[in-house]
Amino acid sequence: MLPFDVSEYQGRIKQTRTLMEKEGIDLLLITDPANMNYLSGYDAWSFYVHQMLIIDIHDSQPVWVGRFMDAPAAKVTTWMHEANIIGYPDIYVHSDLLHPMAFIAEVLRKRGNQASRIGVEMDHYYFSAKAFEELKKALPDARFQSADLLVNRVRMVKSxxxxxxxxxxxxxxxxxxxxxxxxxxxxxxxxxxxxxxxxxxxxxxxxxxxxxxxxxxxxxxxxxxxxxxxxxxxxxxxxxxxxxxxxxxxxxxxxxxxxxxxxxxxxxxxxxxxxxxxxxxxxxxxxxxxxxxxxxxxxxxxxxxxxxxxxxxxxxxxxxxxxxxxxxxxxxxxxxxxxxxxxxxxxxxxxxxxxxxxxxxxxxxxxxxxxxxxxxxxxxxxxxxxxxxxxxxxxxxxxxx
Amino acid sequence: MLPFDVSEYQGRIKQTRTLMEKEGIDLLLITDPANMNYLSGYDAWSFYVHQMLIIDIHDSQPVWVGRFMDAPAAKVTTWMHEANIIGYPDIYVHSDLLHPMAFIAEVLRKRGNQASRIGVEMDHYYFSAKAFEELKKALPDARFQSADLLVNRVRMVKSxxxxxxxxxxxxxxxxxxxxxxxxxxxxxxxxxxxxxxxxxxxxxxxxxxxxxxxxxxxxxxxxxxxxxxxxxxxxxxxxxxxxxxxxxxxxxxxxxxxxxxxxxxxxxxxxxxxxxxxxxxxxxxxxxxxxxxxxxxxxxxxxxxxxxxxxxxxxxxxxxxxxxxxxxxxxxxxxxxxxxxxxxxxxxxxxxxxxxxxxxxxxxxxxxxxxxxxxxxxxxxxxxxxxxxxxxxxxxxxxxx
CATH class of the missing domain: 3.90.230.10 (Creatinase/methionine aminopeptidase superfamily)
Known part of the structure; x- marks a missing residue:
């Protein structure tokens, strides 16, 4: 189902990592569904729940984290290895008690990113005020910075x-x-x-x-x-x-x-x-x-x-x-x-x-x-x-x- | 063009103000377009730019703030007085330099709300992490608290x-x-x-x-x-x-x-x-x-x-x-x-x-x-x-x- 050659996605990741390096970002958390699609191919109407693509400055493959029932969509629509696709339980969806960003923070902690320099898309629709608060609370040693429009700028010149x-x-x-x-x-x-x-x-x-x-x-x-x-x-x-x-x-x-x-x-x-x-x-x-x-x-x-x-x-x-x-x-x-x-x-x-x-x-x-x-x-x-x-x-x- | 009697909107505002009082909120900043519509009638595809409905515990009418070119939509689709409809200049739209929340904070300051207890829809799509940061920066004396789903709860029982x-x-x-x-x-x-x-x-x-x-x-x-x-x-x-x-x-x-x-x-x-x-x-x-x-x-x-x-x-x-x-x-x-x-x-x-x-x-x-x-x-x-x-x-x- 991929609309582009894998090499095209890889080139986009490479350009993104170059910009990350320039900005001093170790880890980029992508919540804009267009940027998620651009880098991974991910395509489903699931952006009404919290989800994310993680780009590590040291990795050539992204990591997808989203609702468990959307993980199969990540498997069929992206070029990613299955091991990089992580679903959170349904109990995190629209809950007063549990926030998906707490789950995602745990994923980052397990990866050893608790003190990373983390770029987030501060002014994007699908990165709410609460999402940011939850991430900061769960990762107090991380250094967050704005990565607004970083991938959007890569998107400007079309192939x-x-x-x-x-x-x-x-x-x-x-x-x-x-x-x-x-x-x-x-x-x-x-x-x-x-x-x-x-x-x-x-x-x-x-x-x-x-x-x-x-x-x-x-x-x-x-x-x-x-x-x-x-x-x-x-x-x-x-x-x-x-x-x-x-x-x-x-x-x-x-x-x-x-x-x-x-x-x-x-x-x-x-x-x-x-x-x-x-x-x-x-x-x-x-x-x-x-x-x-x-x-x-x-x-x-x-x-x-x-x-x-x-x-x-x-x-x-x-x-x-x-x-x-x-x-x-x-x-x-x-x-x-x-x-x-x-x-x-x-x-x-x-x-x-x-x-x-x-x-x-x-x-x-x-x-x-x-x-x-x-x-x-x-x-x-x-x-x-x-x-x-x-x-x-x-x-x-x-x-x- | 109003789909409901004005009295129905007024009843919704009244219920909302009752909940605000219970939660200790003076001023409610509504960014969920469904909640904006529910309380004011506002209906246009303009939620891709920052906009807001302000509910004051002391006022029976909301205040709409949005992009200047959408102010006429607020005039024709809502039951609000024109004086309560405020547009921000186009230069605030998708700009690196100016953020609409800085404009909105100025509106709040002029209303005397710089130290109010302000409720915000923390986990809504159309209230980004940046929007919250900008508001907090511009209104350091305000006390912000979550008003997530406050209006959504009023919406549950249908008329x-x-x-x-x-x-x-x-x-x-x-x-x-x-x-x-x-x-x-x-x-x-x-x-x-x-x-x-x-x-x-x-x-x-x-x-x-x-x-x-x-x-x-x-x-x-x-x-x-x-x-x-x-x-x-x-x-x-x-x-x-x-x-x-x-x-x-x-x-x-x-x-x-x-x-x-x-x-x-x-x-x-x-x-x-x-x-x-x-x-x-x-x-x-x-x-x-x-x-x-x-x-x-x-x-x-x-x-x-x-x-x-x-x-x-x-x-x-x-x-x-x-x-x-x-x-x-x-x-x-x-x-x-x-x-x-x-x-x-x-x-x-x-x-x-x-x-x-x-x-x-x-x-x-x-x-x-x-x-x-x-x-x-x-x-x-x-x-x-x-x-x-x-x-x-x-x-x-x-x-x-």
Missing amino acids: DQELEYMKKAGKLAELAMFNGVQTIRTGNRECDAAAMIYYHMIAGTKEWGGDYPAIVPLLPTGENTSIPHLTWTDRKFQEGEAVIVELAGCCKRYHVPLARTIAIGPPSQDLLRISSIATEGINRVLDEIKPGMTCGDVEAVWRMSLQKHGIAKESRLGYSVGLNYPPDWGEHTASIRKGDQTVLQPNMTFHIIPGLWFERSGVEISETIRVTETGCETLANYSRELIINSPYVIEEHGEIS | DQELEYMKKAGKLAELAMFNGVQTIRTGNRECDAAAMIYYHMIAGTKEWGGDYPAIVPLLPTGENTSIPHLTWTDRKFQEGEAVIVELAGCCKRYHVPLARTIAIGPPSQDLLRISSIATEGINRVLDEIKPGMTCGDVEAVWRMSLQKHGIAKESRLGYSVGLNYPPDWGEHTASIRKGDQTVLQPNMTFHIIPGLWFERSGVEISETIRVTETGCETLANYSRELIINSPYVIEEHGEIS
Whole structure:
């Protein structure tokens, strides 16, 4: 079931250990499921309980510790030796009395790591305040330090195989967008569009299917197009409304996000104006991106393009994207915003999302791109204009089997 | 857009403040998105950035603090006064330099809470180790204490309106299961089944659509039925295989999980045996459940039923369920397992999941139930036997517009 050659995982471990050495870390405790997957292949919906991948500066293999019922998932989805897979008893799950980190601390103690310099992912969802307290309590002689984003930084430049998965994810994003857009017409409901998007995002093509994306499709509608992170309701679409669709295709946990804006019937002058400003801005940005620029430089192109129209935008223009699990497909490393000094390199991948949100309207037209040797290329191919739908349902939907 | 009367939210706040007083907490910082929703109505996919609901023992209204671009979502989805909705600038998002908790600490300081007794959800996904460190650093005179599961405990007994949403979610679970099961035949792929499940779970009925569930459909297949938390791949189903489907219908963020096991073609003797043991066990448990029993008592019924067959099961039999967000639909309060002293009360809701997992096979047949005045009732109605599918595709699938 491994999506990459073992040698690719080994190379990632090697790069991680090099960074650990630089940071003075003996032992790295990975709780970010994307980082766990990246280094070991581990892939299961088990991150709602505490689990961890341990990287020892002296070992070429990680150690997995998690709930006993997920240990078989570690056996079938990773390249690790079975001896390195350790399950904790079920009584540790969601218990007032026992915490999985106490069990894990005991594992570390048995390995002789009670006084190690230990790196932890301090600001990750799946490393709670309590998890850290429990570890510190059980290992009072260990020296803990932040290893936030250490592995995430290794993830930024993608390999050929990773890019192949992202291209497949791009195709899934196109399919989901195309079929979802068809349902955005008077009389259909927001949930009908979301259902159709999901269907195509996952059934995919005859050659490959899709994974679940780390964020669900976002579908702000009407005045709520000013509110980017709303999902969907069972309200019916109305003629004259705008709808934003932000979704991602996902292949082997690699994401290609794509956002478009749809007008149901003839668009308002306001929507035409702001969508053309967004399109002009992203076109300019895509024309200019090349290796050697900083993320801050890229944002400046967008900011200048907006300034011509008298608009200032507070939110960042984009972020590094790729492998991930809920609740976010962003890698949390580089952001395309003023002051970000990250230098673009070939095979970095970004979601460029020039969203413009005003009091009662908004527009999003985004692309996921790969930085090439000389510029950039988009990973999904989809017309970049405002989409204008006939308001009438032109074919039968919602009557699947 | 509010799914409940304002008075229902006010009652929840009142119960929460009563518990705060009992625990000696002046100020409760809520980071669990389900608890945020429960108390305020807040509903958006924004929990991938730091955000918070502040409950003051002296105020009847909460305060929302989050990313500036999500403040409009707080305005449209909650019952709160606009003055209580505070956004932090985008530069705090995924930044090495600035942490949202520093901003939030400043909000607390301005409110005069710098020396308050502050309750925090120590073991929640969306309260990271770093978040706690930043708060402590910025508010050295505050006295922090754990308020883990304080609001979750208020959530355990459901109101009539909550149960109405759960009954609708139950109907969505039935629809998704029925249509998903139809696709589990030789030649179709796991992703085709997942896509069909998603379609029906979200498009729902003509009267109501569905929300995204907090856990994606789980589809362990063949030998992997021994591994409960695998999702799906694009591998084709084979005749003779077993498939476990675990999914949930979700309405207004309320979940009704449902698991069934499907044989593709005639089932093996082993599968017939373990599925009948599971069915017998859950039937017995559902017959016995009534208010006044403890969760431990309920588990004992299941354990005795298994013992007759010489089987011991380590994992818990179930857990409290209802309102939630990814990554889990469980409420993390009561678990149906040995020693859990939670006393069943009418209108508590549980997912009872007698999973049996062996070396190379497994079975899951689950029900979500409401405790009634005299017993219990299931919230989805679906035949509880092993499902035996003809291996051949009997209708056209996967060709949806």
